[in-house]
Amino acid sequence: MEDALEINGLAKDYGDFCLKNVTFSLPRGYIMGLIGPNGAGKTTVIKLILNLLRRDEGSVNIFGLDNLTSEVEVKSRIGFVHDMPIFYEHLTLKKLKDTVAPFYLDWDEMAFHRLIEEFDLPLGKRFSRLSRGMKMKFALALALSHRADLLILDEPTSGLDPVFRRELLTKLSAFIQDERKSVLFSTHITSDLERIADFITFIHNGEVVFSSRRDEVLEKWAVVKGGPELLAEENRSLFRGIRRREFVVQALTADRAEARRRLPKDILIEKASLEDIMFFLTRGNGHA
Amino acid sequence: MLKLCYKDYLAGRWLWLGVAVLFILYIIQPMGQTILIMAFGTLAVYGLLAVTLIYEDQGRTETLYASLPLKRRTIVRGRYLLSGLILLGGGAVIFGSAALILASLKAPAYGKALSPLLSAEGIAGYFLATVFLLSSFLPLYYRFGLGRGNLLYFSGLFAFLLAVAGLERLASGPLHLISPLFTADFLGDPARGFLGLIGSARETLGPFLSFIFVLSLLSLLVLASIRLSTRFYCRKEL
Numbered sequence: 001m002e003d004a005l006e007i008n009g010l011a012k013d014y015g016d017f018c019l020k021n022v023t024f025s026l027p028r029g030y031i032m033g034l035i036g037p038n039g040a041g042k043t044t045v046i047k048l049i050l051n052l053l054r055r056d057e058g059s060v061n062i063f064g065l066d067n068l069t070s071e072v073e074v075k076s077r078i079g080f081v082h083d084m085p086i087f088y089e090h091l092t093l094k095k096l097k098d099t100v101a102p103f104y105l106d107w108d109e110m111a112f113h114r115l116i117e118e119f120d121l122p123l124g125k126r127f128s129r130l131s132r133g134m135k136m137k138f139a140l141a142l143a144l145s146h147r148a149d150l151l152i153l154d155e156p157t158s159g160l161d162p163v164f165r166r167e168l169l170t171k172l173s174a175f176i177q178d179e180r181k182s183v184l185f186s187t188h189i190t191s192d193l194e195r196i197a198d199f200i201t202f203i204h205n206g207e208v209v210f211s212s213r214r215d216e217v218l219e220k221w222a223v224v225k226g227g228p229e230l231l232a233e234e235n236r237s238l239f240r241g242i243r244r245r246e247f248v249v250q251a252l253t254a255d256r257a258e259a260r261r262r263l264p265k266d267i268l269i270e271k272a273s274l275e276d277i278m279f280f281l282t283r284g285n286g287h288a
Numbered sequence: 289m290l291k292l293c294y295k296d297y298l299a300g301r302w303l304w305l306g307v308a309v310l311f312i313l314y315i316i317q318p319m320g321q322t323i324l325i326m327a328f329g330t331l332a333v334y335g336l337l338a339v340t341l342i343y344e345d346q347g348r349t350e351t352l353y354a355s356l357p358l359k360r361r362t363i364v365r366g367r368y369l370l371s372g373l374i375l376l377g378g379g380a381v382i383f384g385s386a387a388l389i390l391a392s393l394k395a396p397a398y399g400k401a402l403s404p405l406l407s408a409e410g411i412a413g414y415f416l417a418t419v420f421l422l423s424s425f426l427p428l429y430y431r432f433g434l435g436r437g438n439l440l441y442f443s444g445l446f447a448f449l450l451a452v453a454g455l456e457r458l459a460s461g462p463l464h465l466i467s468p469l470f471t472a473d474f475l476g477d478p479a480r481g482f483l484g485l486i487g488s489a490r491e492t493l494g495p496f497l498s499f500i501f502v503l504s505l506l507s508l509l510v511l512a513s514i515r516l517s518t519r520f521y522c523r524k525e526l
Contacts (some may be wrong), residue, residue, distance in 0.1 A: 051354075052526040071357075076357035087345055091298065
């Protein structure tokens with residue numbers, strides 16, 4: 001069975017920012033977290049998938065179909081939530097639904113009303129009067145009401161309270177219970193992904209640093225803590241990022257087993273969290 | 289494409305109603321100036337379209353609807369269909385209210401102002417003017433966005449009017465090609481002058497040929513405009 005999403009050599013040049021050779025794939029039935037600091041290129045990747053931006057190079061295939069040549073078919077199978085929910089502010093939720101629903105052949109009115117009830121959303125209220133959390137819930141309700149096979153969420157949890165974040169993650173986990181469905185979820189709140197993501201793709205400065213199974217990432221990557229002797233020349237090749245304080249050195253390695261083999265026994269080697277990885281890879285190249 | 293029009297209708301319907309009411313309130317004043325009624329009517333039609341674009345711009349909803357299962361060219365064509373419907377709806381309000389006022393209010397000022405509007409020349413003039421305005425505006429909107437598009441549009445329109453006036457001066461003055469068009473009579477009520485021009489063309493070509501000529505001119509304008517808008521919008525990054 002083809003992947004839900006397959007991106008190959010995707011490139012986009014803005015002049016002051018470049019997305020370079022982005023390649024990764026998301027199998028069906030899984031959740032992928034797209035992580036990276038602000039400005040890393042996550043939203044650009046998502047916009048290229050949705051054909052909101054013109055790519056310079058590369059290809060995007062969704063369920064085996066090119067996102068440009070089969071645009072309508074592809075988009076009808078995608079549910080999306082943009083980073084800022086964008087709707088006509090002066091319309092009520094019911095009217096907004098009426099502006100979106102007719103474009104989907106598979107629109108499920110019952111599912112929509114079920115979600116509205118579940119999220120406790122007032123259909124007669126104007127969009128402008130909703131809180132950010134409620135706006136996000138409404139966008140999610142729309143995205144989940146047309147039997148989409150791939151859900152693409154761009155920073156859906158940023159600025160939201162932990163209760164709703166937990167609720168959203170539960171919803172996403174339930175969504176992929178149907179093994180044909182997949183989720184691509186961009187965020188810089190890595191703790192969310194440690195709960196639910198099966199795959200992690202890390203983007204920094206427009207390039208994919210890695211794209212692997214979450215368990216593999218958490219198993220392989222580690223933070224090494226020790227004294228300044230850690231920075232000996234023969235160890236340097238082990239490290240992908242270093243933080244040095246007066247007497248303590250912390251370093252990130254992508255090969256925990258190798259680090260354990262090569263480093264002295266008294267060096268502390270701990271599993272790295274996604275946040276550690278993101279921190280070291282983006283900020284951990286110099287001194288503290 | 290009708291779904292796109294329905295979406296714009298839902299977004300702009302109350303302001304559309306407001307614009308229509310404003311026009312009727314305006315036309316009901318016995319001003320006796322066909323040109324002002326025509327200009328206001330044309331502007332009202334532009335206003336109806338502008339309302340939907342302003343809402344779209346304010347809410348940044350372009351990104352949302354471009355993410356739906358639609359091709360960019362369908363979105364552009366939907367906007368042209370909406371413009372066509374607005375043109376017809378605006379025409380119905382303008383000519384309908386003019387006919388109603390003329391039939392129910394017998395003051396001579398109404399007859400002077402509204403009768404030319406309800407002639408074949410008046411109807412052709414309305415379609416020529418509004419189709420020209422909308423067809424020249426939409427490509428600029430898709431290329432430069434609402435703010436810069438409008439600025440360029442109105443500057444261009446002003447320059448176009450100046451150029452027409454200049455050419456008329458040149459042709460009727462030093463070159464002696466035509467007799468002066470923009471006479472005191474014409475300027476006193478240029479809509480009649482404009483309608484008079486259409487009337488002369490109609491007399492020269494005959495009703496059938498002049499109808500075909502107007503239709504071909506409008507079709508050419510619209511097709512060129514759709515092509516340009518589609519090209520610009522397909523390249524636009526949202």
